[in-house]
Amino acid sequence: GENVEQHPSTLSVxxxxxxxxxxxxxxxxxxxFPWYKQELGKGPQLIIDIRSNVGEKKDQRIAxxxxxxxxxxxxxxxxxxxxxxxxxxxxxxxxxxxxxxxAGTRLTVKP
Amino acid sequence: xxxxxxxxxxxxxxKGKYVELRCDPISGHTALYWYRQSLGQGPEFLIxxxxxxxxxxxxxxxxxxxxxxxxxxxxxxxxxxxERGDSAVYLCASSSSSGNTIYFGEGSWLTVV
Numbered sequence: 254g255e256n257v258e259q260h261p262s263t264l265s266v267x268x269x270x271x272x273x274x275x276x277x278x279x280x281x282x283x284x285x286f287p288w289y290k291q292e293l294g295k296g297p298q299l300i301i302d303i304r305s306n307v308g309e310k311k312d313q314r315i316a317x318x319x320x321x322x323x324x325x326x327x328x329x330x331x332x333x334x335x336x337x338x339x340x341x342x343x344x345x346x347x348x349x350x351x352x353x354x355x356a357g358t359r360l361t362v363k364p
Numbered sequence: 365x366x367x368x369x370x371x372x373x374x375x376x377x378x379k380g381k382y383v384e385l386r387c388d389p390i391s392g393h394t395a396l397y398w399y400r401q402s403l404g405q406g407p408e409f410l411i412x413x414x415x416x417x418x419x420x421x422x423x424x425x426x427x428x429x430x431x432x433x434x435x436x437x438x439x440x441x442x443x444x445x446x447e448r449g450d451s452a453v454y455l456c457a458s459s460s461s462s463g464n465t466i467y468f469g470e471g472s473w474l475t476v477v
Contacts, residue, residue, distance in 0.1 A: 257406075259406070287465065287466075289468075294470075295470055295471075296368075296455055296468035296469050296470045296471050297407065297455070297468045298468070299465060299467065302465060342406050342407070344406075350395060350397070350412045350414070350419065350420060351409075351420075352397075352409070352466060353409065354399075354406035354407045354408075355406050356404075356405055356406045357404070357405070357406050
């Protein structure tokens with residue numbers, strides 16, 4: 254089955270700096286890669302996703318890149334703000350209801 | 365609200381007791397998922413329903429865990445003879461069809477003492 258590895262497990266940045274979180278996956282058939290943000294005591298919320306037919310997708314301060322050959326994808330957050338502090342999860346799926354998650358990255362943005 | 369609804373939000377139970385956790389998916393969503401999340405970990409897949417049937421229950425850890433979705437909407441996750449290791453957040457999610465984006469509820473935090 255699919256195995257998703259996520260790094261780093263914790264990340265601390267200064268407000269205004271950029272943050273990058275990286276994930277690798279094992280199943281070359283995976284074609285859908287969402288990112289979720291989870292705040293304390295809440296369920297994960299989808300923030301951006303990418304499908305395998307594109308290499309990059311951007312939504313305001315958030316972007317995701319995908320390298321299918323290397324089987325890795327990354328989340329980039331620019332101009333970080335304190336409210337970006339949360340746990341971020343990557344996931345991968347072949348589209349057959351087999352979504353598997355990374356272990357998460359705890360992002361802290363210091364004001 | 366239009367999101368996935370889970371009840372209870374918190375449940376404390378004694379070791380050995382039986383527990384039921386309920387999930388009400390987004391209206392019209394045919395696919396429903398249960399995940400379990402331990403502290404500091406990502407969501408771990410338990411079971412997936414397409415309509416009324418369990419299409420994939422390969423993530424259920426053992427036969428103490430069971431889930432139903434009798435009318436293709438609300439689902440109940442049932443845990444028998446609870447153990448302290450069952451303590452976790454149980455997340456429910458739904459999607460409109462196979463392979464599409466899944467949306468999570470707020471979770472049910474289960475503590476077994």
